[in-house]
Amino acid sequence: MKANLDKLRNIGISAHIDSGKTTLTERILFYTQRIHAIHEVRGKDGVGAKMDSMELEKERGITIQSAATYCNWKGHAINIIDTPGHVDFTIEVERALRVLDGAVLILCSVGGVQSQSITVNRQMTRYKVPRIVFINKCDRTGANPYRVAQQVREKLDLNAVMLQMPIGLEADLKGVVDLVTMKAIYFEGDNGEVIRETDIPAELQEEADAKREELLDAASMYSEELMEAILEGTPTEEMIQDAVRIGTLSLELVPVFVGSAYKNKGVQSMLDAVTAYLPTPKDIHNTALDLANDEKEIVLTTNAADPLVSLAFKLEDGRYGQLTYIRIYQGTIKKGDTIINSRDGKKVKIGRLVRMHSDEMEEIQEAASGDIVALFGIDCASGDTFTSQDVSVSMSSMFVPEPVISLAIIPEDNKAQINMSKALNRFTKEDPTFKTFVDHETNETIISGMGELHLEVYIERMKREYDAAVEVGQPQVAYRETITQMAEFNYTHKKQTGGSGQFGRVGGFMEPMEEEYEFVDKIVGGSIPREFISSCDKGFKKSLEKGSLAGAHITGVRVTINDGSSHNVDSSDVAFQLAARGAFREAYQKAKPVILEPIMKVAVEGPSEFQGAIMGSLNQRRGMIVGTVEEANYTSVESEVPLSEMFGYSTVLRSLTQGKAEFTMEFATYKQVPKSVAEEIIKKFEAEKQKSK
Amino acid sequence: MLKEDLIKKNPLRVLNPLSPESLPDHRMGLVMARAGLGKTAILVQIAMDSMLRGQKVLHVSVGEDLGKAKAWYDDIFKYIAEGFQLENAAEIENELMRNRMIMTFKEAAFSRPKLEERLNDLVYQNIFRPDIVVVDGYDFGEADYESIMDLKEMMAAMNVQVWFSALRHRDDDRMSAAGVPAPCHEVDGLFDTVILLQPEQDAILLDIIKDEYDSAAGKVLNLDPSTMMVKEA
Numbered sequence: 001m002k003a004n005l006d007k008l009r010n011i012g013i014s015a016h017i018d019s020g021k022t023t024l025t026e027r028i029l030f031y032t033q034r035i036h037a038i039h040e041v042r043g044k045d046g047v048g049a050k051m052d053s054m055e056l057e058k059e060r061g062i063t064i065q066s067a068a069t070y071c072n073w074k075g076h077a078i079n080i081i082d083t084p085g086h087v088d089f090t091i092e093v094e095r096a097l098r099v100l101d102g103a104v105l106i107l108c109s110v111g112g113v114q115s116q117s118i119t120v121n122r123q124m125t126r127y128k129v130p131r132i133v134f135i136n137k138c139d140r141t142g143a144n145p146y147r148v149a150q151q152v153r154e155k156l157d158l159n160a161v162m163l164q165m166p167i168g169l170e171a172d173l174k175g176v177v178d179l180v181t182m183k184a185i186y187f188e189g190d191n192g193e194v195i196r197e198t199d200i201p202a203e204l205q206e207e208a209d210a211k212r213e214e215l216l217d218a219a220s221m222y223s224e225e226l227m228e229a230i231l232e233g234t235p236t237e238e239m240i241q242d243a244v245r246i247g248t249l250s251l252e253l254v255p256v257f258v259g260s261a262y263k264n265k266g267v268q269s270m271l272d273a274v275t276a277y278l279p280t281p282k283d284i285h286n287t288a289l290d291l292a293n294d295e296k297e298i299v300l301t302t303n304a305a306d307p308l309v310s311l312a313f314k315l316e317d318g319r320y321g322q323l324t325y326i327r328i329y330q331g332t333i334k335k336g337d338t339i340i341n342s343r344d345g346k347k348v349k350i351g352r353l354v355r356m357h358s359d360e361m362e363e364i365q366e367a368a369s370g371d372i373v374a375l376f377g378i379d380c381a382s383g384d385t386f387t388s389q390d391v392s393v394s395m396s397s398m399f400v401p402e403p404v405i406s407l408a409i410i411p412e413d414n415k416a417q418i419n420m421s422k423a424l425n426r427f428t429k430e431d432p433t434f435k436t437f438v439d440h441e442t443n444e445t446i447i448s449g450m451g452e453l454h455l456e457v458y459i460e461r462m463k464r465e466y467d468a469a470v471e472v473g474q475p476q477v478a479y480r481e482t483i484t485q486m487a488e489f490n491y492t493h494k495k496q497t498g499g500s501g502q503f504g505r506v507g508g509f510m511e512p513m514e515e516e517y518e519f520v521d522k523i524v525g526g527s528i529p530r531e532f533i534s535s536c537d538k539g540f541k542k543s544l545e546k547g548s549l550a551g552a553h554i555t556g557v558r559v560t561i562n563d564g565s566s567h568n569v570d571s572s573d574v575a576f577q578l579a580a581r582g583a584f585r586e587a588y589q590k591a592k593p594v595i596l597e598p599i600m601k602v603a604v605e606g607p608s609e610f611q612g613a614i615m616g617s618l619n620q621r622r623g624m625i626v627g628t629v630e631e632a633n634y635t636s637v638e639s640e641v642p643l644s645e646m647f648g649y650s651t652v653l654r655s656l657t658q659g660k661a662e663f664t665m666e667f668a669t670y671k672q673v674p675k676s677v678a679e680e681i682i683k684k685f686e687a688e689k690q691k692s693k
Numbered sequence: 694m695l696k697e698d699l700i701k702k703n704p705l706r707v708l709n710p711l712s713p714e715s716l717p718d719h720r721m722g723l724v725m726a727r728a729g730l731g732k733t734a735i736l737v738q739i740a741m742d743s744m745l746r747g748q749k750v751l752h753v754s755v756g757e758d759l760g761k762a763k764a765w766y767d768d769i770f771k772y773i774a775e776g777f778q779l780e781n782a783a784e785i786e787n788e789l790m791r792n793r794m795i796m797t798f799k800e801a802a803f804s805r806p807k808l809e810e811r812l813n814d815l816v817y818q819n820i821f822r823p824d825i826v827v828v829d830g831y832d833f834g835e836a837d838y839e840s841i842m843d844l845k846e847m848m849a850a851m852n853v854q855v856w857f858s859a860l861r862h863r864d865d866d867r868m869s870a871a872g873v874p875a876p877c878h879e880v881d882g883l884f885d886t887v888i889l890l891q892p893e894q895d896a897i898l899l900d901i902i903k904d905e906y907d908s909a910a911g912k913v914l915n916l917d918p919s920t921m922m923v924k925e926a
Contacts, residue, residue, distance in 0.1 A: 615815065
């Protein structure tokens with residue numbers, strides 16, 4: 001257990017895909033002596049980097065899950081959450097950011113600020129995460145950290161201030177100049193583990209002086225003491241560090257460091273920066289909702305003696321069994337304690353408490369506020385709050401987007417069927433954006449999520465981790481239906497065929513609205529008895545599940561009932577539900593229903609020579625090109641494209657641009673589909689209906 | 694208010710009459726002002742007026758980022774939609790934004806061959822064929838007569854109307870015979886229309902110092918400094 005919160009950092013490493021965050025994390029673990037040899041992400045030795053513990057990640061060279069790991073650096077304990085870089089896994093990124101106190105934003109010194117970095121940065125801003133920037137890959141051809149720092153200012157709107165400058169660039173990268181201590185730092189030995197500090201090379205002195213001026217100017221904004229010292233010509237290292245730290249914590253300043261993780265340069269100084277500038281758990285205000293007091297927001301204390309409040313932010317089903325990663329915000333958790341899941345009120349006894357180092361673990365007896373640890377064998381979902389028995393609070397709910405794409409999966413045999421259920425059960429608990437259900441008409445299992453790659457990864461995991469081979473259907477876009485004008489209804493449901501009859505009449509109107517659904521009861525004089533009003537609501541809600549145009553979920557409807565009649569004997573809950581469904585059917589066609597489709601914000605980046613081809617490919621996909629950004633020889637095209645047109649786009653883009661362009665995609669909005677496309681969707685839906693009959 | 698009324702009542706009709714027989718398609722206009730007076734606001738309103746009339750607008754922004762240019766359109770549209778209680782605003786906005794494309798260039802990346810290449814990309818693939826191009830942030834201080842002549846010829850060949858904005862410097866008093874200040878005093882002959890923004894007591898005056906087609910003769914336009922919208926004085 002660590003008693004001293006000042007010496008604890010919970011940090012995330014976030015970045016654009018392929019900017020080298022897994023390599024960087026690997027180096028951190030090496031220098032902090034958690035591992036004893038360095039493996040590359042796509043290494044020839046077949047071992048793979050430590051943080052990519054899932055086989056699939058090793059194979060694809062990308063990081064899918066945010067494995068938490070723990071290390072020590074110069075007397076500080078650091079918990080690192082390695083976060084995925086692809087937008088399809090955004091929920092993982094957001095979940096990781098939630099439990100972090102600070103973050104390192106890795107940027108590639110050649111590629112600079114790319115679209116994913118912009119998304120991640122926006123998320124960091126949403127969760128108010130103080131950050132530092134590490135400009136990696138300074139050894140690459142075309143490296144220009146100054147340009148990247150400028151992009152951080154322009155594209156990310158951050159007050160980026162260089163605290164280091166590189167000594168040499170590209171193949172000549174030798175080390176860094178620390179602008180606080182005004183020393184040159186070289187990283188020597190086989191793995192850069194021997195640090196040698198010398199004077200700044202004479203040819204860099206002038207530039208270093210100028211850069212230090214810039215640093216002092218920026219830092220002095222946050223400290224009177226430093227400002228005065230600068231005027232007197234006596235600023236100390238400590239004063240500069242304190243001022244930079246204040247600026248960083250207030251999110252007004254972002255210190256920038258440079259290096260190359262792959263060439264073992266600059267990683268240790270970045271670790272120093274993590275401990276010097278990123279917040280301790282005490283620096284961050286965390287709040288929870290008081291369930292006993294109408295969900296009023298309360299501030300958590302970080303005091304280890306206070307009642308426990310912790311958040312389960314990640315579940316993992318590994319070879320040791322089920323692991324639940326928790327972040328403790330307040331209080332202490334001990335082995336043998338009984339805690340409560342505030343979502344369902346269930347009591348949970350803590351059997352084993354461990355600290356994780358990627359896929360290895362260390363057994364511990366207790367952990368206190370601020371820390372990130374894992375529990376064994378707890379049944380819960382990601383995002384659940386665990387507290388001690390004497391309090392009733394919940395961490396505020398996280399922002400969870402609705403899935404936009406789905407596909408049918410069919411197990412190949414009986415064994416696969418059983419394993420598939422297990423896998424789906426696990427995945428849906430781990431990832432709230434991944435959903436599954438059985439389509440009652442086709443009896444197929446449908447999975448849905450945030451993008452093609454998102455679903456692909458789960459299908460792969462099903463095969464590898466659960467031995468569940470499944471056949472995969474065509475991806476389906478989650479269409480929606482809505483109405484465009486007001487329409488009235490007056491429907492009588494009557495049935496008298498033996499036994500007790502059914503009778504109910506509902507009158508009123510439906511109209512378009514912004515929100516999903518609203519039911520307005522304007523019945524006066526009891527023409528529909530009180531007890532059946534909710535039956536009407538239920539009937540309308542049921543009708544929303546499947547629209548008549550494309551069988552899609554109906555949204556944006558306000559239903560008002562203002563008339564009706566009932567029968568003493570024959571009226572019942574069911575009768576009014578059926579009457580409401582009849583009324584909905586009657587009015588829906590009159591309300592001019594339309595089909596809506598998910599529109600994605602698609603950003604494609606690549607060398608300028610391919611701009612024409614990129615724009616053409618987006619245009620062919622019914623995309624609306626919002627604009628282009630051209631810089632040096634690199635262009636990014638921003639567009640809005642219907643999701644249904646984006647299937648297989650990565651392959652098309654790769655062949656169009658010789659693999660030199662890449663794209664990111666995130667959900668933007670729902671928009672009405674053009675008439676010709678709507679007709680096709682309706683035709684297809686009709687054909688499927690016929691087939692299932 | 695309906696879209697058609699909005700078009701008719703737009704004070705910018707002074708510059709772009711609805712029956713444009715008198716105006717050639719490849720007119721070249723210039724909006725000049727000191728920093729912060731509303732050059733971009735005027736360019737965006739000229740663009741927006743064209744978009745409302747169903748024309749395609751290419752907005753070229755030199756030095757600014759895409760988000761900022763886009764925000765100008767969003768803000769001006771929002772102001773129009775709310776201020777004039779535009780009917781079917783969401784639908785019109787959707788339709789309008791399809792008539793616009795934004796291209797942003799870093800200062801060093803902007804040149805006639807680059808722009809021509811990009812325009813050709815758009816036109817040949819039938820992605821977007823602009824009727825009007827607005828160029829915001831072009832550095833006239835660094836440009837010579839030939840390069841602007843070159844741009845003018847290119848736009849004329851493509852048959853598009855083009856509007857530039859130019860930044861006036863406080864400490865540069867040079868001026869052409871026609872009253873066009875530096876840095877455009879030596880190239881003023883290339884422009885058919887020149888508008889100078891002059892700050893006055895409680896509004897910013899759109900001083901139309903030159904208009905080859907004389908459609909704006911005798912009209913005085915203002916820019917409301919709080920909304921950045923053009924109005925008749």
